[in-house]
Structure formats: C-alpha cells, structure tokens
Amino acid sequence: MDQDVIARLAPSPSGYLHMGNLLSLLLAWLDCRAQNGELIFRMEDLDPARSRADYAEAMADDLRWLGLDWDRGWPEPSYAQSRRTAVYEEAFAALEARGLVYPCWCSRAERLAAASAPQPGEKEHDASCRCARFTADEREAQLRASPRPPAWKLRCPDETLRLIDGHYGELLQNPAREVGDFIIRRADGVFAYQLAVSVDDWRMGVTRVVRGRDLLSSSPRQAWLIETLGGRAPSYCHAPLLIESGGSAAGEKLSKRRGSLSMQELRNSFRPEALCGRLAFLCGLIDRDEPVTPRELLADFSWTRVKTEDILCDERSAHP
Numbered sequence: 001m002d003q004d005v006i007a008r009l010a011p012s013p014s015g016y017l018h019m020g021n022l023l024s025l026l027l028a029w030l031d032c033r034a035q036n037g038e039l040i041f042r043m044e045d046l047d048p049a050r051s052r053a054d055y056a057e058a059m060a061d062d063l064r065w066l067g068l069d070w071d072r073g074w075p076e077p078s079y080a081q082s083r084r085t086a087v088y089e090e091a092f093a094a095l096e097a098r099g100l101v102y103p104c105w106c107s108r109a110e111r112l113a114a115a116s117a118p119q120p121g122e123k124e125h126d127a128s129c130r131c132a133r134f135t136a137d138e139r140e141a142q143l144r145a146s147p148r149p150p151a152w153k154l155r156c157p158d159e160t161l162r163l164i165d166g167h168y169g170e171l172l173q174n175p176a177r178e179v180g181d182f183i184i185r186r187a188d189g190v191f192a193y194q195l196a197v198s199v200d201d202w203r204m205g206v207t208r209v210v211r212g213r214d215l216l217s218s219s220p221r222q223a224w225l226i227e228t229l230g231g232r233a234p235s236y237c238h239a240p241l242l243i244e245s246g247g248s249a250a251g252e253k254l255s256k257r258r259g260s261l262s263m264q265e266l267r268n269s270f271r272p273e274a275l276c277g278r279l280a281f282l283c284g285l286i287d288r289d290e291p292v293t294p295r296e297l298l299a300d301f302s303w304t305r306v307k308t309e310d311i312l313c314d315e316r317s318a319h320p
C-alpha cells in the first residue's frame with residue numbers, strides 16, 4: 001500500500017451537485033481510501049460571478065450525506081480558490097519571468113469562460129488570435145493604446161507530451177497544435193481554471209487526481225504547467241461520464257447548466273445507500289442495483305471493474 005497518496009475532492013460551487021459530479025467524487029474517494037491516502041476537500045470557487053456560498057455549504061453536506069469524508073480542507077480559507085489569489089499571482093509571475101505569458105486582446109478570448117473547467121465540445125482555442133505574434137514593441141504600443149485590459153495567455157509547448165491515465169491509458173498530445181495557447185488570467189483579473197487547478201494540485205502536494213473524463217484532455221497541459229513551475233505532476237485517473245439518455249439534452253453530459261437533477265431532488269427520492277448503489281451499479285462496480293455504502297464498496301474496489309465508455313442515465317426517471 002502506498003502511504004503517500006494525497007488526493008482531492010474539488011467541486012465548483014456554481015450549482016448543486018448532480019449524479020455526474022457525484023460519480024466522479026465517489027470514485028475519487030474510493031481510489032484514495034483504497035490506497036490509505038489522505039483526502040483534501042478543495043472548493044473551486046474561482047469565479048466570483050458563478051460561485052455561491054450556499055452551494056458550497058450544500059456540496060459539503062451532500063457529500064457527507066452520501067457517506068464521503070475527507071481529512072482536511074474547506075471551510076478553512078486556504079482551501080478555497082477565492083482566497084488563494086496570492087499563490088496564483090506568484091505562479092503567474094514565475095511564468096511571466098520565463099517569457100511564457102503574453103497579453104491577448106481578442107474579444108473572443110475574453111468571452112471564454114476561462115475560470116470554469118472546460119465543458120465537452122467547448123472550443124477553447126481561438127485560431128484567429130494574432131496576439132502571440134506581436135513583437136515586444138507592438139505589444140507595448142497595444143498595452144498603452146487599448147482602452148480594454150487584456151486577458152493573459154500561456155504559450156503552450158510545441159512538443160508531444162505523453163501522459164498515462166490510470167483508466168484510459170496513454171494520451172499523446174501536442175498542446176501548441178491540438179489545444180493552442182490558453183488563458184491563465186482573465187481580463188477582469190480572475191485567474192483561470194487551468195492555472196488555479198494546476199497550482200493548487202502542486203502546492204497542496206496532490207499526488208493523485210481522479211475526476212470526470214471531460215478533463216482528460218486538460219491533463220497533459222496541467223502536468224506540464226506543474227513541471228514548468230518546478231513541481232512534480234500527480235498521476236491522473238479519469239472516470240466515465242454520465243450521459244443523458246432522454247429529453248432534449250439526450251447524448252450530453254449531465255450538467256448543472258442543463259438542469260440535471262440536483263442533490264436536493266435526489267435526496268427526496270433516494271436513501272444515501274440507494275443512491276450510492278445506483279452510482280456503483282451504473283459505473284460497473286457492482287452487478288445489481290442495490291443499496292451499498294461507500295465504505296462497503298472499498299473491499300472490492302478496482303478500476304478494472306469501472307466502465308470506460310460513458311454511461312447512459314435516464315435520471316428524469318430516477319427512482320430508488
């Protein structure tokens with residue numbers, strides 16, 4: 001057993017949790033506890049416009065209700081991203097000192113919801129952006145002349161990065177060609193998800209990241225960012241997504257933005273063990289949809305039982 005695993009639960013309080021969030025949080029908990037790891041609870045309340053304290057409270061309460069616990073973290077202020085600006089400033093300055101950061105005035109770049117984790121299918125890269133190619137003089141002139149403050153982008157490496165995901169295997173990615181330079185600080189000064197999550201994983205000593213598969217393609221650049229800052233990247237292990245099987249959102253990832261069943265509604269129709277059993281059954285951990293606690297799942301927990309394909313879930317007809 002590895003005694004040194006440090007993992008994290010890292011929800012964003014921009015809505016109530018739904019079944020998709022719960023599945024990845026349950027798997028993160030099982031993965032960590034099965035390795036006798038230490039679990040951090042980090043509140044990803046980076047975006048002041050979308051984060052709410054009542055959602056944060058509800059998330060912690062809902063996770064405890066399901067039977068998940070953690071060893072340290074929120075509400076201690078140093079585990080809330082909204083209180084970690086100084087740590088991000090320091091990393092930003094280090095990247096800037098290495099010539100990796102440049103200002104970007106493209107309006108599209110500013111509109112991108114950079115403070116939130118990317119959604120599946122969301123286009124992050126703006127191929128028409130020419131800001132990266134400005135000479136130092138042109139950049140200075142633009143900084144003086146533009147009435148709008150710029151967003152700040154990170155120059156991606158033009159090399160093939162190799163990442164071995166614990167569940168999906170090898171991923172090769174050339175960030176410059178496949179992702180493009182990405183925003184690390186918005187024009188309004190708010191730090192972007194990609195910077196904050198990488199810096200936090202590094203500075204909190206996280207060695208293991210388990211989360212939904214929609215963030216798999218963000219992992220090579222997060223690992224690269226951590227290593228560029230002088231840290232050691234964690235190992236990554238991604239979980240299948242729950243996909244709507246019916247209604248107007250059929251085929252799409254369950255999401256707060258699309259109004260998937262929230263924990264409030266789920267708690268009205270499920271006992272905690274019934275919901276845990278449903279999640280465990282849906283992802284392949286147990287063969288029958290029957291009540292079980294997270295702790296009971298630990299004995300047989302193995303990623304080899306967890307499906308790799310995304311999971312259809314008719315949650316509108318969710319019944320115990």
Ligand code: GLU
Binds near residue numbers: 210
């Ligand atoms: N806070 C992100 C979310 O709730 C997850 C970030 C991560 O695990 O890297 O979507």
